[in-house]
Amino acid sequence: MSAGRIDPATLEWLELAAPADAFDEPALTRIHRYVAVANAVTQAFWGDDSHDTTVGEILASLTGDEDEDTRRLLVVHEGRDVARAVASVAREEGSSVGYVSAWVVPAARGRGIGRAVATRIEEVARSIGATTLQAWVDHRAPAEGEEAVAAVSGHGAVAADAAARLALSLGYALEQVDRISVLDVEAARAALEGHRAAALAAAGDAYAVRSWSGRTPTELAEGLAALHGRMVTDAPAAGLDVDDETWDVARLERSERQQEASGLELVQAIAIHVPTGEPVAFTWIAVPADGRPAYQEDTLVHAEHRGHRLGMLVKAENLLQLGRLHPDRARILTWNAEENRPMLAVNEVLGFVAVGAEGGWQRRLALLDGGAAAA
Helix, strand or coil: CCCCCCCHHHEEEEECCCCCCCCCHHHHHHHHHHHHHHHHHHHHHHCCCCCCCCHHHHHHHHHHCCCEEEEEEEEEECCEEEEEEEEEEECCCCCCEEEEEEEECHHHCCCCHHHHHHHHHHHHHHHCCCCEEEEEEEECCCCCCCCEEECCCCCCEEECCHHHHHHHHCCCEEEEEEEEEEEEHHHHHHHHHHHHHHHHHHHHHHEEEEEEECCCCHHHHHHHHHHHHCHHHHCCCCCCCCCCCCCCHHHHHHHHHHHHHCCEEEEEEEEEECCCCEEEEEEEEEEECCCCCEEEEEEEECHHHCCCCHHHHHHHHHHHHHHHHCCCCCEEEEEEECCCHHHHHHHHHHCCEEEEEEEEEEEEHHHHCCCCCCC
16 A cells, blocks of 8 residues: 555545345445454454454344444545444434544554544534534553543543544544453352342342343333433433433344344343332343453443442342353453443452543534534
């Protein structure tokens, strides 16, 4: 690839589309190329395949995501795949937050491609209704004495790397920092029974715990859907704009169906309030079929039921279930807002160790563009 800055007009933008059938080679080939670009970026950053994207995940989103309008671009320069970009806005009426992402392969960096791709994907996000843009970016946590960017919230910071400098130059503010942590599952197993027993004793007779693998049992679906809906109101969001989400049984079923279609096994646990029979805390783990680390996904304790160690209860229960179902799974990764001290404290006790940071960058278009919300 030739050196020097590139002219953005020389970039080719190829949008991904769902294959018409199993023999739609052009669409399938484009998806495979897109996945190869994404994995070149994450493997360069993490040094392994722990954050890989799979073709199955992209296919499941292209063919089965009814709740988000997502556009994916493969970016080509001089016949080489150099970047991939994503823009997504929820389909729910009134949604205005657009999630954007622009990744450039290591060999093509330093030539202005990142800025060109970021600018293009912002335009795409505007076209599907975004008036606020958010980008979640992997960073290193800053070393002592290293130049850093602190979150506006005052909780956490990221190294002032090339991605951070680009975001700042484009008008984004670092609103939130998530700590990325990993747990050595084997090392944790010996203590998990004790953590579960202590949490169950602290919760008392008013709460019970239940766990399962796969889709949610019918009798629990309505209560669990309601808890998912509270993620946008109860989870710490710092200064990030948040769209309302309406969750019902149908949406929960769609979400779980799409996870399974992506090749992920769902391992789930909830705490039930015994007097009412309602789920009041939940957590779930996504387990890739290809042997990659498991991913600790959402965990939430209903605001009215906090202070009873329910977060520890459901997490310990679910990690024990993961160990029973997948004794060979060595690691699990998780993300937590730096201001979410209660959940971070639970993870630290369980043995999670910080390995990186994810920055939640935000740009409000109306404020920066003189009130113009559309391109």
